[in-house]
Amino acid sequence: MPAIRHARAGDVDRLTAIGLAAWQSAIAGLADGERMRRVAEASFFRFLSDHWLSVLLIEAEGGIRGWVAREDFDNAISDLWIEPAVQGRGHGALLLGEIERRIVADGFDVATTKTHARNDRAVTFFRNRGYGVSWLSTAYAP
Template sequence: MMIVRLAREDEVPALAAIGLEAWEKAVSGVADAQTMRRVAELAFLSFLRSKWFSVSVIEFGGEASGWAAREDNDGHISDLWIRPAVQRNGLGSVLLAELERRILADGFEAAVIKTHSQNVPAIGFFRKHGYSISWLSTAYAPKLDRDVESVGMSKSLEEPAAQSGQQWF
């Protein structure tokens, strides 16, 4: 059973561990994850300590198995991390749907994400959910000490009635 709920402050270390584990898988081939591990871990801990109250958590089998956030509470999805051992079970889809619902409820017409261009699984996941590539860029990433190609993706969000083709007069 999957449950989406808001994070609790006492979960910060566990959520950081989930993010770190998923991040290591996502940067494989782009960066030396072992060299960057401590920096990434501190970044997850810092972010979660300051933003835990706005993080959505998905539970699977009674335990936190992923989380997502909109760092600035706008239409940008800053984080969506699922523990690798439970990926491909629909958790990311459920969590993304909840984020999109909140983005729309907060008055934003589109959801936007960014990832590195070699993160083929993430790009495929978002494409499957209606996102399209909006931009490509290359920029220096100080944490990785190298240029990184990034992909920006977006999806126009609609009210449920508009999605089903219903019209109201």
């Protein structure tokens, strides 16, 4: 049975690997992921090293399978990444539900997030859970 818990500093390497793999899967066909890989990996590692306290992770099927973050502890979900091999098994929905509960408990009425406009899987995932599109972007920051 999946379990959600707060991340620990010792989880940073595994969370970086999950974020990078999910990111590469998400941008396949949209950008040169191999060319951008080093920068992306460093960005995940730096973010997680600096903000692991803002991260919830899900453990299932024998290990950590995904994570979600509220970088500034506000109503903005800054990250939601699920290991590609286990996507579609409900782990993302569980993490989203938990982070939404925490956003409401902190006094916010609305949760927000961002994804690439051509990341059809993510757009569909959020739309199926009641999110709408308020702005479209197709630019990746180097």
